[in-house]
Amino acid sequence: MRAAVLGTGAWGTTFACVLADAGCEVALWGRSAAVCEQITTEHRNTAYLPGIELPAAITASTDASVALAGADLVVIAIPSQSARATLERLRTLMPAGCVAVSLMKGVELSTDQRMSQVVAEALGLPADRVAVVSGPNLAREIAERQPTATVVASTSEETAQLVARACSSAAFRPYTNTDVVGVELCGAVKNVIAVAVGIAQGRGLGYNTRATIITRGLVEITRLGLALGADAETFPGLAGMGDLMATCASPLSRNHSLGVRIGQGMTLDEAIAATGGTAEGVKSSRSVLELAESVGVEMPITAAVVGVLHEGLPVADLAPLLLARPRKAEGV
Secondary structure, eight states, X not given: OEEEEEOOSHHHHHHHHHHHHTTOEEEEEOSOHHHHHHHHHHSOOTTTSTTOOOOTTOEEESOHHHHHTTOSEEEEOSOXXXXXXXXXXXXXXXXXXXXXXXXXOOBOTTTXXXXXXXXXXXXXXXXXXXXXXXXXXXXXXXXXXXXXEEEEEOSSHHHHHHHHHHHOOSSEEEEEESOHHHHHHXXXXXXXXXXXXXXXXXXXXXXXXXXXXXXXXXXHHHHHHHHTTOOGGGTTSIIIIIHHHHHHHOTTOHHHHHHHHHHTTOOHHHHHHHHOSOOTHHHHHHHHHHHHHHTTOOOHHHHHHXXXXXXXXXXXXXXXXXXXXOOOOTTO
């Protein structure tokens, strides 16, 4: 199977390795000529995955028509808020009959659409030819071939199985799911919760607080998902609790690391610069909150993060807002 990966950042390059390890022919597309040249000739991407040797079969190009030529799978690993504009420009280059695979985790500002919806609209594809990949998938650990599992979701079981076969290897185990709504919401909202956990850690708060935020964060994710028609079984699984735990606990998580820096006193701009890469939770926090408000779902942790990141709320005022809901039974 031939796969094209749009995006030469850490996750795009890592997933290219996963596909190559599973036996796919893989071509990456990126904007940096230097990065693409290094991937093709030196089998490295020192800008985003220093110290990792890439499979020799992977190539990269700044010419999208070269990378996309003959692709059965088009894997998308670009920043979520610029995805629509980028994909609309590439629409005419998409091979007939290809399946699009979103690795993006976010909710689009202005439309509040999930990434699979953005991909389908921008590329003119039916929903059954779009899949999403989400789970406890920290790029660096996967690039090092540490064992991990993930979820491949599509409204079409056949499409989900196709993508799962394309990325299955000894170290990477995909499970399939048809609950695209639930899987994508887990991936988007866990970034926001990870920022909250990072802020708490940066403020010097302990494990009780962090465990509380993670647990109640999962409640927020579940509540929003159920209101939008997701399957309740998705949330305690790999895409839900699994991804939430990894993102909230690991220093490899950009969202968690950014939160820590803000908790330590950096401004948002300073934290973004120090963290490097894209912390999707920064922008998605607002669109997630808008989506929740549109369906009448309370998300106090998400609202508190939006307050700190975008509305001038002092970091010292964050903690009381994290648990701002009225006192009631836990399961309510």
